[in-house]
Amino acid sequence: RKEVEQDPGPFNVPEGATVAFNCTYSNSASQSFFWYRQDCRKEPKLLMSVYSSGNEDGRFTAQLNRASQYISLLIRDSKLSDSATYLCVGTSGNTPLVFGKGTRLSVIA
Amino acid sequence: NAGVTQTPKFQVLKTGQSMTLQCAQDMNHEYMSWYRQDPGMGLRLIHYSVGAGITDQGEVPNGYNVSRSTTEDFPLRLLSAAPSQTSVYFCASSSVSGGAHEQYFGPGTRLTVT
Numbered sequence: 001r002k003e004v005e006q007d008p009g010p011f012n013v014p015e016g017a018t019v020a021f022n023c024t025y026s027n028s029a030s031q032s033f034f035w036y037r038q039d040c041r042k043e044p045k046l047l048m049s050v051y052s053s054g055n056e057d058g059r060f061t062a063q064l065n066r067a068s069q070y071i072s073l074l075i076r077d078s079k080l081s082d083s084a085t086y087l088c089v090g091t092s093g094n095t096p097l098v099f100g101k102g103t104r105l106s107v108i109a
Numbered sequence: 110n111a112g113v114t115q116t117p118k119f120q121v122l123k124t125g126q127s128m129t130l131q132c133a134q135d136m137n138h139e140y141m142s143w144y145r146q147d148p149g150m151g152l153r154l155i156h157y158s159v160g161a162g163i164t165d166q167g168e169v170p171n172g173y174n175v176s177r178s179t180t181e182d183f184p185l186r187l188l189s190a191a192p193s194q195t196s197v198y199f200c201a202s203s204s205v206s207g208g209a210h211e212q213y214f215g216p217g218t219r220l221t222v223t
Contacts, residue, residue, distance in 0.1 A: 008149075034211070043199055043214035044152070087152070096142065096167060097212060101151030 003027050004090050006100035014108055017078050021103045023088030024070045030090040033071045035062055038085045038102065047073075047086070078107045111135050115200050115215035122190040122222045130185040130218050132200030140205040141183040142167070142212070143175065145196040152199070158183055159205060190222045 006023045013019045025033075033050035048055055050062040050071050061074040071088055085102040116131045134141065142157035144167075154167030158177040172194060174186040183202075187194060197219050201212040 036212075043216055044212075045214070046211045049211075096154050096157050098154075099144075099152040101149070 003030075003098045004088055004100040006088055006103045008101055008103060010104040010106050012106045012108055013078050015078055015080060017107075018074065018076050019078055019105065020072055020074045021086055021088075021105075022070050022072050023100050023103075025090045026069070027090065027092060027098075028069065029092045032091050033062075033064055034089040034097075035071075035073050036087040036089060036099075038087060040084075044087055044099075075105075078105075080107050080109060083107045113200055113202055113213050113215035115198075115218050117218060118216065119219045120221070122187070122220065124190060124192060124222060126190050128187055128190070130187070130198055130200075130220075132183045132185065132215060133181050134183075134202040134213070135181065136202060136204070136213065137180060138202035138204050138213075139180070141177065141200065141202045143173070143183070143185045144199045144201065145169065145194075146199060146217075147196050155185065155198075187220075192222045194220065195222045196220060 004025050035047040036044040037047045038044040048062050050064045052064050055062045059076045063072045083106050085104045087102045088100045089097050091097045113134045139160045143155040144152040146152050153169045155173050156175040158164045161180050164175050197217050199217050200215040203212045
């Protein structure tokens with residue numbers, strides 16, 4: 001079983017909607033988690049880190065649930081420019097990052 | 110800062126040919142890695158390095174070699190290209206400090222093997 005699993009989508013949502021993605025991880029020793037964003041035919045870029053206490057950055061909120069071993073990303077008031085693939089990532093200490101396969105979001109006008 | 114640079118951007122090879130994908134970073138990052146990305150497979154780690162002179166295998170290392178003679182450069186060598194190596198290759202770097210793992214990716218090399 002892959003260490004990090006995501007629903008590949010696509011999630012098709014209208015502008016202004018709220019959308020949430022979950023990502024489950026199997027390695028209970030994983031300590032650090034991140035969400036990356038990847039636009040079509042571009043490289044991934046860090047969107048935000050995920051802390052146990054939660055992390056909010058504007059319209060984006062990331063949460064970590066260690067008991068159930070999942071992380072989530074909530075996007076409020078979706079914009080057309082939010083259309084992308086969102087990758088969740090986990091790591092334990094300095095071991096290599098393990099990426100999920102990504103969840104594709106399409107925001108529709 | 111240029112960040113992470115990769116060359117070439119596009120490459121077509123014939124089966125059996127060898128080539129080197131170049132990767133360089135100017136951020137003095139210790140940690141560098143190579144990923145390949147295929148449709149439906151996500152990013153898979155090929156090789157990584159935690160510092161000059163140190164390399165290790167990732168999830169899919171077969172058919173690839175790496176070396177890390179300097180902090181800045183981390184080339185990926187395809188020994189004998191196969192159609193299964195058709196993919197998009199990303200190089201990434203990060204500062205290994207305090208468990209921080211923000212990875213900075215290069216723009217990618219799109220490789221086709223015929």
